[in-house]
Ligand SMILES: Nc1ncnc2c1ncn2[C@@H]1O[C@H](COP(=O)(O)O)[C@@H](O)[C@H]1OP(=O)(O)O
Ligand SMILES: [Mg+2]
Ligand SMILES: [Mg+2]
């Protein structure tokens with residue numbers, strides 16, 4: 001590992017890999033009562049909490065000065081002792097494993113020892129940073145696509161480093177994504193690393209010494225070849241608007257639906273010829289969270305694509321924990337991005353959605 005942010009890359013990769021070991025193990029043993037429904041009706045499991053505990057423990061020891069914006073907080077664990085005990089057990093199983101020197105892991109990152117419940121809950125709550133425009137901060141989604149995780153579909157462990165509101169490093173672990181998109185039924189588990197100015201690379205998810213990273217380059221598709229990449233969740237996708245945009249552009253292929261930021265990885269890699277990540281506001285006032293887009297957007301940009309909102313404006317990661325007013329997120333190859341934005345604007349006008357798109 002060389003170049004700028006080499007230390008941050010190494011720490012982030014180790015943290016995401018260890019968290020993925022945890023989520024994979026939990027999926028095989030998840031039992032009733034280990035999933036809660038949050039205030040916004042979304043699910044959260046012991047795996048989300050313990051993955052955040054693992055990653056925040058590692059980040060806090062490696063970079064003590066850095067604030068973290070993490071999706072979860074420990075409030076529900078403080079009032080539910082059986083859930084708390086399970087999270088402590090799961091996080092410790094992963095943190096206790098001795099540091100693997102051959103992949104650059106260090107004991108100073110909090111590895112190779114057991115942590116108390118208080119320490120792990122405090123680590124989860126370290127993710128409460130409010131965000132902002134200046135300085136360094138990490139953005140963490142311990143499990144992005146919890147619904148995908150629960151149904152055995154796609155999900156992603158997502159970590160980004162932002163400096164002055166710009167994403168500089170993105171690391172995404174996708175335990176259920178096929179390693180080779182040409183063999184969709186083949187071995188699964190891929191890790192994606194993007195560093196600004198240094199490209200996007202795919203590595204094997206299990207830690208391996210001297211892995212051979214594969215550099216990803218988005219294919220430049222013509223409009224007629226495009227296929228949209230959309231959420232599986234109907235509540236997260238403006239399906240009617242998406243269909244009209246497809247018609248306006250002349251995109252005839254049925255969209256590829258996938259949970260989580262695995263979509264950004266799939267787009268960067270060209271899986272299934274998906275050529276456009278399309279996420280428009282659903283009109284329920286939902287604000288996009290920065291941990292849902294920071295690492296994924298860099299994966300696409302560093303593979304040669306463009307990521308903006310539906311007006312063609314850059315995403316603003318300096319507004320706090322959310323992206324502010326929701327104008328959606330559109331990611332596509334440089335050759336087609338502008339045409340997609342034009343089609344969205346045309347459909348927005350025809351549907352009387354001026355100001356919302
Ligand atoms: N109404 C909504 N519109 C868009 N995204 C949403 C909405 N509700 C939740 N999400 C978020 O979408 C992400 C999943 O994206 P996708 O649907 O593309 O897989 C999750 O992080 C989820 O948040 P949460 O983690 O709170 O469930
Ligand atoms: Mg999540
Ligand atoms: Mg998420």
Ligand SMILES: [Mg+2]
Pocket residue numbers: 042043044071146
């Ligand atoms: Mg969630």
